[in-house]
Amino acid sequence: MGPDQASYLETLTVREAGGDEEDRIAARADLLSECAVVYTMQIGGPAAAKLIARRIHPLKTNVEVSLRDSVERLQEVLRGNPPPWLRKAMNKDKAGSFLDED
Template identity: 40%
Template structure:
């Protein structure tokens, strides 16, 4: 599954979904995680909330999870309606640490929220 991280430096989850300048994307499978790319949010002339949210969703629509510091209610609803799950983590959390935690969850019996996401992803393949 592809996993996105809201970041401004590619190292830490340190951005609000609607204000993140980029998303760092990894392909995570049981036992391994591979960096895919950094996806920069294009600068827009129109900066209304709906446009900002849609631009970010379109950048990561192939991702299953998106790790972030914060996300507004309307953005969370739009993200989840696209079959992506937002995952809030403490500000400044290391992307490397979050990947390690995710790999650990995949190694054993994943928590119910992750099992549900994985089942949804299998149906979509």
């Protein structure tokens, strides 16, 4: 797999968990634990902090962006020189990923 390929893995469904906001944020962060990057239209400080603590990088778009456009933009960045945070995020659970190959 490389920056010129993309494939659907799964759809995650967020269910309401717990009675307070902290429980809901933790449940969502747990659900996304295998992600390296999460695109979102909006995210609050506590939710962003939970994701970052789990080494998940939230990317706030402020507007609705199609999945296709999001993937294409990410692939463009990966084909060039990805910023250090993205290299680290993409390698968080993978030894010898395509980003390490030259």
